[in-house]
Amino acid sequence: MTVLPPNRPSSGALYLGIDTGGTYTDAVLWSEEAGIVAKAKSLTTRHDLAEGISGAADAVLAESGIEHGAIKLVSMSTTLATNALVEGQGGRVALVMIGFGAEDLARNGLSGALGTDPVIFCPGGHDVHGNAAELSLEALEATLPELERSVTGVAVAAYFAVRNPEHEIAARDLIRARTRLPVTCSHELTSKLGGPRRALTTLLNARLISMIDRLIAATEGFLARREIQAPLMVVRGDGALITADFARTRPIETILSGPAASLVGARHLTGLDDAVVSDIGGTTTDVAVLDQGRLRLDPEGATVGGMRTMVEAVAMRTFGLGGDSEVTLRDHALATRIELGPRRLVPLSLAAVRHGEVVDKALSRQLLQPAASRLDGRFAMRTGVPESAASGLSNTETRLYAQIANVPAALDRLLVSTSQVATLNRLVARGLVHIVGFTPSDAAHVLGRQANWNAAAARLGAELMARRRNGMGQPAADTAEGLSELVLAAVTRRSAEMMFETVFAADGLEEEAPVTHALVQRALDGNRGMARLSIALDRPVIGLGASAHLHYAGLPSLVGSACEIAPDADVANALGAVVGQVRMSAEARISQPEPGVYRVNAGELLEDFETEEEAMAAAERAARAMALELAGRAGTDHARIEVSRDIRDAVIEGERSLVEAFIVATAAGRPRVAS
Template identity: 35%
Template structure:
């Protein structure tokens, strides 16, 4: 039997991982890590790829599949990067407070009502003027019509006119969702348009780099819903890459553990992600992913993310108790390697927090900010006191100014972290152990504890915090609001086995196994099994679980239709089609099932796949009454088709 290999790449917040795996046995053959390089992601990606390739002796022609999970789409949106997009709205006008993200906008007559009836025809002269106005100096155009998911013909008409007149990429709101919500639908399409030039440049580099390394396997890109898409499809809908990193860790946990029903907890240097597998499928957030302040209609996994990782800052609260996170800092052990002489500065100043520059766009800095940034760059790592003394008479360096520059990604602080605790206890080595010892000594003096006890307290607190975050997600999933009171935190601590509550043992029972993924999983997730009523598994290969998930998942396509009752009839609404009418609910649902199945089958076939399976879910939607109880009658029916398939390997 011919060996078929896969190359998985996960571009994470702290490190970029690469793994070479046997696609049939899922055995990891080689793996490597490289620091993520935010100014040019390809540097970190190729560093990890080259590390994995050099770690084994394989015929590169056997690498039949390359899977990529990247933060590029998410980070580009958060940082406001991307191309310029023109928007033509049909039959609606935005609320004054709406930020739709488009560079140029024009709103014309037209639109439909909620049952797909055309309210007003498009004025051809007005359309020509709109096209002329919004197509100048843009990279793409979005067309978004009122109730276009109920009748999409006007969007299609405008799309064809823009293509004919301007020759630009044109995106329709109905192409991204079948759900109502003109704001969310429009924002999703606009953000997709803004991503097109960035993603295409990135993929061009990836494809040329793979060819240069004699890797000719097909390239697939991970999506936020836990599936993959071909690189050609990803070039058209890069918005679906949002939240692909957490989704890859979830599927990596499934592959490594062999479990279809489990919680997956992925801890990295910056954050911890918690998600759930039901029957081998990730739970999805059907409301659409939030990216910064943007509410989109992108279907992503239902995930809980918190600022808890190996590089989270350790500090003292007002009662001199230990607190971890949420800020990410540079561990002392790492700072000492990156900046020779830092350990001596740490010992002399007795200040754990020093500032270092971060590569960023500094073109928009104020004169004072530029002065501070240049000083830090020339004297890194430097303390606040160093800046005050060094810039006396030139700039007043306030804590408010430094915090603003840190939050905008211009500066990063050093600090004591769980990574330093692991270095001190001999459980991990990637930096200067002596710098970690100095930091532990300084913090232990403030707590009147010895350094070793402090390090063990930090590890215990990290395990507790993981359990607390799992409980918080369960509470939010049940519809509860998180109360920040002391009794609430006491119960959380008790449930995670950190301490008893008035002599009572109230440890939690998660109801399904917990799978730990990420480099620190053995130290900060696995010990939970001694504290709770349930199994905790940290499988071999957990440190590259995300990269494994990126190449070991399946291609997926999802499409939905809705059935509504209107005047003793049942109407089926779906994008790219006109409403269809039926006299019986069963007939309408049957039609919707057939149509959605046909759409996902056709779409997934275009990505050159095999072993196609289709699942159709019928979900009845019932509004609650005034007392929160579910009413008996059905308001509408969602019919969702999901197609899964394996990439065809050549």
């Protein structure tokens, strides 16, 4: 659906930006001379991502009327990795822990992230100076035949691998020699200490590889069919660009890709240097703060879905709230209380676009039942991923999965016992099955504020939910419209809470004054009392996303600040994808394992020197070389390099002694374009 008339530049290169979100795929054509030339949206088709990409990109190409050869660069951002982590989805992977014990799984949320995926413990690892313990990979070797049949990838994390990666490399080489599974090693992703969190980051990376590979392959296929011979870039979580091939091996770096691109796009669209940026999509809302025109990076690593990773990314909070969020009623509440997300559902109105007769018939049947059921208005359907993604299912999961097809099946007929609800949820978590149900997008259709899907199905879903009883035994709402108003008001209210939660964290107040605190809630409610309470942001809000105008209309009264929604706010992510640059960093560390020995550790390099000066020079050379090599792989030929030093020393009895030093080289430049 193209919404801009052509604005053809008279000359100069054109850049195609694509953003693949959970619900929509956006595309823009942009030039430095004319700005946005054309923009378009198409539904993201998870079973075949090429459909959504083709729909949006073909629309902007047709609208602009340009020759395909005029496109010199294609860049894409995506929320697919972020959404997958928020929803607990991804491929089944094996985690190889070298030098760790079972007790380490309890740290940093690693056990929860691992779930039922297999873990293999092997003796080995290194100490803080890179000295090796004895390595044995017998346990890994014995299980490789089974792993090749049951997982989609392998994550390898070794004790102090950032000081010496040789044991991770040995395990990686063994897995590649005996299987065709993709392997991720922790030292390839981060140079930071903290083994369990490093293992968590590696596990998540391995889990996302197949998903990002499908996205990139779909985009490359589209470009090849349209004979667009331009480099393909992907936005990283810190707003920088990397080549598609680089992103394939390190997909974890694309978490917060879409949000980072939206921040770049927001500043470009509004010119505001100080703002709270809130981007509401179909699955998630991403909130961040612009300070003096700069993106703030999270020094501790990106947190997504409650998991703290070691991925350097924009300091942003990602919440499971969007137009397609699951709507539920709080059990036993005296008054009707709406709960939203974090899980994404396929809206009833959207499912009915393709399966109208099936959806309408089931909803109408349920309305005729004498009593309301929790399963009313819910359906299950396959996502359409390849059959290989269903590897490793249990017998009960396999049986239920076999009963689910590409056509929505009503849950009150599909599920015959309450235990099957948990089984279904596991299939959803694996990304194999979609749940169809009532969402804020359906509420907007009921109220006539959105009209692109099937409003009749949305109304039937609202009527089913409205007749559910609260703790007082009363219907949740008198009418479908009343229920829908409650849902949309809940989205706006929760959006305001998320913005305050984000700025509280930025101000260092999160623990002392959580947004759930009674005083904060009372201030948001505007309840009058002897103590008058109010709360406000110190800067405007930039609202992004196709539904921002709908959900943020009532925001100013809640946050005490203006809300600016730019004319092209619906494609800010796709715009941000084409205005960034490549930026890669590399770190070298110098330590003293014993007096008179200065050890340089940089990537796979481990070398000793007799003097600090020699070690410093070698460390800087290594860091520069690694940064330049990474920047070349990431997609730029003209990188500028900056070097910073963090030297930590101590004075003992008047004598200075080096404790450790970190040399960081950062290479940055614009991406390659087609000649």
